[in-house]
Amino acid sequence: MSKPQSQNESIGLIALMLTIIRRDLLLAVRHAGQWLNPLFFFVIVVSLFPLGVGPGPNTLAIIAPGVLWVSALLATLLSLDSLFLRDRRDGTLEQLVLSGHPLSVIVIAKVLAHWLLSGLPLLLISPLLGVFMQLPVTALSTLMISLFLGTLTLSLIGAIGAALTVSLNQSGVLLSLLVLPLSVPVLIFGAGAVVAAASMLPVLGHLSLLAAMFALALALAPLAAAAALRVGVSAGS
Amino acid sequence: MNNTLEAKGVTIWRGETLLLDAVDLTVGPGEVLQLAGANGSGKTTLLGALCGLAELDEGEVHWNGKLLHKDRAAFADALLYLGHRPGISGGLTPVENLELFCALNGGDAANIESVLDELSLGLQSMLPCRVLSAGQQRRVALARLRLQQRKLWILDEPLTSLDTAGLDWVRTRIAEQAAANGSVIFTTHQVLNLDSVPIQTLHLEASA
Numbered sequence: 486m487s488k489p490q491s492q493n494e495s496i497g498l499i500a501l502m503l504t505i506i507r508r509d510l511l512l513a514v515r516h517a518g519q520w521l522n523p524l525f526f527f528v529i530v531v532s533l534f535p536l537g538v539g540p541g542p543n544t545l546a547i548i549a550p551g552v553l554w555v556s557a558l559l560a561t562l563l564s565l566d567s568l569f570l571r572d573r574r575d576g577t578l579e580q581l582v583l584s585g586h587p588l589s590v591i592v593i594a595k596v597l598a599h600w601l602l603s604g605l606p607l608l609l610i611s612p613l614l615g616v617f618m619q620l621p622v623t624a625l626s627t628l629m630i631s632l633f634l635g636t637l638t639l640s641l642i643g644a645i646g647a648a649l650t651v652s653l654n655q656s657g658v659l660l661s662l663l664v665l666p667l668s669v670p671v672l673i674f675g676a677g678a679v680v681a682a683a684s685m686l687p688v689l690g691h692l693s694l695l696a697a698m699f700a701l702a703l704a705l706a707p708l709a710a711a712a713a714l715r716v717g718v719s720a721g722s
Numbered sequence: 723m724n725n726t727l728e729a730k731g732v733t734i735w736r737g738e739t740l741l742l743d744a745v746d747l748t749v750g751p752g753e754v755l756q757l758a759g760a761n762g763s764g765k766t767t768l769l770g771a772l773c774g775l776a777e778l779d780e781g782e783v784h785w786n787g788k789l790l791h792k793d794r795a796a797f798a799d800a801l802l803y804l805g806h807r808p809g810i811s812g813g814l815t816p817v818e819n820l821e822l823f824c825a826l827n828g829g830d831a832a833n834i835e836s837v838l839d840e841l842s843l844g845l846q847s848m849l850p851c852r853v854l855s856a857g858q859q860r861r862v863a864l865a866r867l868r869l870q871q872r873k874l875w876i877l878d879e880p881l882t883s884l885d886t887a888g889l890d891w892v893r894t895r896i897a898e899q900a901a902a903n904g905s906v907i908f909t910t911h912q913v914l915n916l917d918s919v920p921i922q923t924l925h926l927e928a929s930a
Binding site: 504511571576580582583585586 | 773799803806808810811813814818821823
């Protein structure tokens, strides 16, 4: 008796997640700046480095993993404040909280939509920028895998920060202060994986740790963000 | 008590100000309650407290005799909350906005077009909501009253920026809801009279 009911419930939840993702993507298509800004930021910062440090292939190859990863991290941070703030301003957030559905599931849907708009474009353009930064071609696949796991984790961690600052109207600096310390491990192992790949060393250790961090963030971040959103909504009403 | 919202001694401080001082209220099936009071007397905060959004400093809110946060799912299934910010995204069309509501808390998505027609928004149903006037955006939010069958309506300023036709439409909906043994709690600064149902009024004093 209870089993088909819970099955129906989970089908309903998945349908709700798809509706929320579809809505966020639709909104992003109509405000292209929202997903183009982080991408432009990523491309511009990476392409400024050869101009700043000189185009010597050896120098560039040494700094490439760090530059690519730091730029991806900052680009993700830049896109975070749009995660819940717009929904809070127009009152959608209150409706999401009151809907009676598990808020953490709604948070996962919002984070997934956010990653499709900010992480995925970075991921797709990263091989091009890697070649641009003289990264060995053999390291490109590791760059993409590490960015895939890393940007997902960063979006999840960022959701906690975005939820904690949702009742503030200007969240920029505080949000970065909250999220940066938590994202340092991701940066270390993400860039470490690419450095190892460029030196022909085994990368599985780094990538496994990145995957572990992703699993941990996926399990805990939605719960933390949901709790923070409830507080944020009550503080503003 | 079935389908009754009961608040006992709701007290909320905002910093050093006592905003709500031990407010008691009961709304049962078929009853309509208007919250009255000057600007800043805490009407919106009280509505937030009644639907479980705002934290109470003291007091309790019960639905069906159970504390709100003890039985959130049952209350969520009974509640239609239309906030001061109605949850309409400017980038989406009225139809897309209402589809999200129907996915979130149930409702007849197939009827969206006909309800919009009824609210004379048929021609605007494919335009993004940000190009609509304030009154038209309010109408989009109010379409939920028709789409979602709920026991308890909590409406914050539902009449703001509506014209007389829109006002009549809301009045009819509230009367229907009361006739169907639903409950309505709302705030407004306008005078609203229903022929069929008496409107109870609760006056909130502005804090000194």
